[in-house]
Amino acid sequence: MMGMTSWEVRAAEQGWRKGPWTPEEDKLLNEYVNLHGEGRWSSVAKSAGLNRSGKSCRLRWVNYLRPGLKKGQITPQEEGIIIELHALWGNKWSTIARYLPGRTDNEIKNYWRTHFKKREKSSHKQEKRKAQLLKQKQQQENMSRVSSHADTDKLLKVTDQENHENQQNTVTMHPSASTVEDHYSPVMHHHDNNTIASNWSSDQYCVVDEGLWGGLWNLDDHDPRNDHVDANHINKIITMQNQATGFTFGGDSNNFYNTGGYIF
DNA sequence: AAGCCGCGCAACCGCGCTCGT
DNA sequence: AACGAGCGCGGTTGCGCGGCT
Structure with a gap:
């Protein structure tokens, strides 16, 4: 636990990885959703080999990875x-x-x-x-x-x-x-x-x-x-x-x- | 140059709703 | 009808970064 931030400690205690997503995790999630579609987020986490909660996966997909998202400033x-x-x-x-x-x-x-x-x-x-x-x-x-x-x-x-x-x-x-x-x-x-x-x-x-x-x-x-x-x-x-x-x-x-x- | 502060944003949390059993 | 799992939503937190002192 030494050198861990508070959220890392909490996450370790609960078993799920938390905090910022790595490019590798993004890639795994992206590939999995593209193949199998959205939904069943808790099983996405397991099946895609991600040590993330279903909630976390859904949020990452919806807010960041989903195709068609506009980047940049609000007009x-x-x-x-x-x-x-x-x-x-x-x-x-x-x-x-x-x-x-x-x-x-x-x-x-x-x-x-x-x-x-x-x-x-x-x-x-x-x-x-x-x-x-x-x-x-x-x-x-x-x-x-x-x-x-x-x-x-x-x-x-x-x-x-x-x-x-x-x-x-x-x-x-x-x-x-x-x-x-x-x-x-x-x-x-x-x-x-x-x-x-x-x-x-x-x-x-x-x-x-x-x-x-x-x-x-x-x-x-x-x-x-x-x-x-x-x-x-x-x-x-x-x-x-x-x-x-x-x-x-x-x-x-x-x-x-x-x-x-x-x-x- | 270094420390402080505020802002922007990604991510988490808790709650409530829906749906399947 | 009751219960639990899954999901979505709104509120909140905390990190990174840039500007200021």
Whole structure:
């Protein structure tokens, strides 16, 4: 056990190899799946001569070895789709991944966390700052009702202005609206009249966060009622993307929808 | 040059669902 | 109907690397 990392120790204790895959392991898994197909992952591990759990094999195949996987950065078009679908479904990464050919749920999940969570953080910071200032003001009021509050007021005004400016770039999204378009449509509701999703700046995305409505949007993608709604909405997203960029994501949105995003 | 820090991403873990027996 | 194995999903962890001090 000397010189082993913590995961190596744990893996040794449980009998399975863990941690990063070697090229040799990749080769074994690749050859086996190409010959016998996907599924039966626990037997894949044994039959292919891999000392890996079935889970580990499946994950490696799905996220890394599977043919047709897109390598490289998420494009602005894909980012737009991720944002839209996340607003619609919340953290349903595998569902979202179905509409992004060649991308995995893991990849999308990581992308969201690294690119959008930090913006959420910065908006939380701003909230904290305002709360702190309010607290300060209240303390000052308590300590001396006679003294002037001009400086604090000024600070608060600046913060309010910052917030107001932020709201100008906020996408309206409210669950009490009556249709999907009313619920969430950046095209309809975007305040600064810039109606093309792909032209949004990264800062404009920042308030579309799960902290506000994400939890309310865990629609079941297998509910036929939602299928109807989703198909319409996704149709719109694709149209928007195409209009914005001239990039053709798919000629027929129904086909796009029905094939799980795989359009050839 | 060296240490520290934050980010990106691959991989693991726990839980819940499905399906076969 | 009950149970267990297999699988999929979402959340979390930890490593490697590049940038900063």
